[in-house]
Amino acid sequence: MLSWLKSDPRKKLQKAYEQRLKDAMLAQRSGDIKTYSLLTEEAEGIYQQIKALEADSSR
Known part of the structure; x- marks a missing residue:
């Protein structure tokens, strides 16, 4: 009913x-190459x- 109020997790x-x-x-x-590599891994x-x-939403 109020699905338009839910936030989109993909945007976050x-x-x-x-x-x-x-x-x-x-x-x-x-x-700071060490921090660069850690942040890139997180990304x-x-x-x-x-x-x-x-992939889940396209099913």
Whole structure:
């Protein structure tokens, strides 16, 4: 009935994904390669979650 009020989990994940990539880029620019690799790995995990949600919604 009120499904239009529910937040879209993909939007939240997309925002987190973009933020991790931005933080990773800034870490790389400052020379902190360890933090860059950790943030990139986290972003990849979030991306996999987004793809899983998209696959579930297309069924």
